[in-house]
Amino acid sequence: xxxxxxxxxxxxxxxxxxxxxxxxxxxxxxxxxxxxxxxxxxxxxxxxxxxxxxxxxxxxxxxxxxxxxxxxxxxxxxxxxxxxxxxxxxxxxxxxxxxxxxxxxxxxxxxxxxxxxxxxxxxxxxxxxxxx
Numbered sequence: 722x723x724x725x726x727x728x729x730x731x732x733x734x735x736x737x738x739x740x741x742x743x744x745x746x747x748x749x750x751x752x753x754x755x756x757x758x759x760x761x762x763x764x765x766x767x768x769x770x771x772x773x774x775x776x777x778x779x780x781x782x783x784x785x786x787x788x789x790x791x792x793x794x795x796x797x798x799x800x801x802x803x804x805x806x807x808x809x810x811x812x813x814x815x816x817x818x819x820x821x822x823x824x825x826x827x828x829x830x831x832x833x834x835x836x837x838x839x840x841x842x843x844x845x846x847x848x849x850x851x852x853x
Contacts, residue, residue, distance in 0.1 A: 722751030725783035725809075727801065728758045729794035736792055737761045739841060743789060743814070746845045750852040754779040780804060787848070790827055790835075791816040798827070805832045812836070812851050814844050 724747050728740045741759030748756075755776070757763065767775070780786070786804040788797055790813045804811050813835045815823045828835050834851075838844040 723783045724751045724753045725780055725786045726753050726755045726758055727786055727788040727797045729792040729797055730758060730763055732792060732794055740789060742841050743844060746848045747787060754783055781807065783809060785810045788813045790823065791818065791821055801827065801833065814838060814847060
């Protein structure tokens, strides 16, 4: 199974360690096409157009999109919308935090299954449930 993991990159490097832990859990269930999202350093070499082309290619190859949507991101929202348009299964994880409310456009979309969690171990259990 090809898994597209989506998380904020330009606005969410503070979440890289969390993303990496989630990606490592996802790797138990398939090939994570976007493993770089969990890296502490993101290369500045590709152009924005190259990034777009590569991400769209991976999204087309993916069977499922798992998004960590606690940190708002235009790119993540776009990827989720494209995944829905491609009839991909979409699951979003969101940390329960009073300072960061989940977007109604994500939480209210019938094609997206959203899960709240407070600790990374809880998020890993949610991932296990998604793939069971």
